[in-house]
Amino acid sequence: MKTVGLLGGMSWESSVEYERIMNEAVRERLGGTHSADLLLRSYDFAQIEYYQEVGDWDAVAQILASDARHLQDVGADAIVICTNTMHRVAAQIEVAIDIPLLHIADATAAAIDAVGLDTVALLGTRYTMEQEFYRGRLEQHGLTVLIPDEPDRAVVHDVIYDELVQGVISDDSRAAYIEIIERLQEEGARGVIAGCTEIEQLVSPEDVEIPLFPTARIHAMAAVEFALAEE
Numbered sequence: 001m002k003t004v005g006l007l008g009g010m011s012w013e014s015s016v017e018y019e020r021i022m023n024e025a026v027r028e029r030l031g032g033t034h035s036a037d038l039l040l041r042s043y044d045f046a047q048i049e050y051y052q053e054v055g056d057w058d059a060v061a062q063i064l065a066s067d068a069r070h071l072q073d074v075g076a077d078a079i080v081i082c083t084n085t086m087h088r089v090a091a092q093i094e095v096a097i098d099i100p101l102l103h104i105a106d107a108t109a110a111a112i113d114a115v116g117l118d119t120v121a122l123l124g125t126r127y128t129m130e131q132e133f134y135r136g137r138l139e140q141h142g143l144t145v146l147i148p149d150e151p152d153r154a155v156v157h158d159v160i161y162d163e164l165v166q167g168v169i170s171d172d173s174r175a176a177y178i179e180i181i182e183r184l185q186e187e188g189a190r191g192v193i194a195g196c197t198e199i200e201q202l203v204s205p206e207d208v209e210i211p212l213f214p215t216a217r218i219h220a221m222a223a224v225e226f227a228l229a230e231e
Helices: 012-030 047-055 057-075 085-096 102-114 126-130 133-141 152-163 171-186 197-201 217-230
Strands: 005-008 037-044 078-081 119-123 145-148 190-193 213-214
Touching: 005 012, 005 057, 005 190, 012 037, 012 145, 012 197, 012 217, 047 057, 047 197, 047 217, 057 078, 057 085, 078 085, 078 171, 085 126, 085 133, 102 133, 102 217, 119 171, 126 133, 126 152, 126 213, 133 145, 145 197, 152 171, 190 197, 190 217, 197 217, 213 217
Parallel strands: 005 037, 005 078, 119 145, 119 190, 190 213
Antiparallel strands: none
């Protein structure tokens, strides 16, 4: 089994899900007392959030790239960033390491392609919804990506930072998300990407009429496939 290095704690609710999914999947595949071989670097998310707010992505890139290199040096065979938004600095991390970076948008696009969809809605932080680093990566896979209009984008973003990353799950916020997804469905979306890993704690596939693509689970399972693949 290969060792996977996790850059997590952005928020920790997200990386805990990655660990749970990966450990359960490895145990299911290999049986017995098997679990995933993981190295985790977890952060004080308040520091990361500050850099996001002030737009200092270079500072974030330096921190994550240095830590990715350290995980490689202590035995990681691949790196996983346990968050959608921080793939904003994926390119800087890739040039700092000599092992694969398993990109969340690539894994998500593969899952969407597997069910034959080409037009999807994307919910996430403002950075993920509005900036090119994520939408552009999906579009490179031939997908048409729809995002909410304002003020819906503000609602999606604010619920993530004011509630979900603080462990708050609200029925009112769930209802608001479902209404936003329904509007995007009316605009032509045939599926919806939970493009912030914490969204999966709020909205489940049973809550919506179109397929929901839970990026944390998709990404974690792609990491398991890498870890268990034969040489």
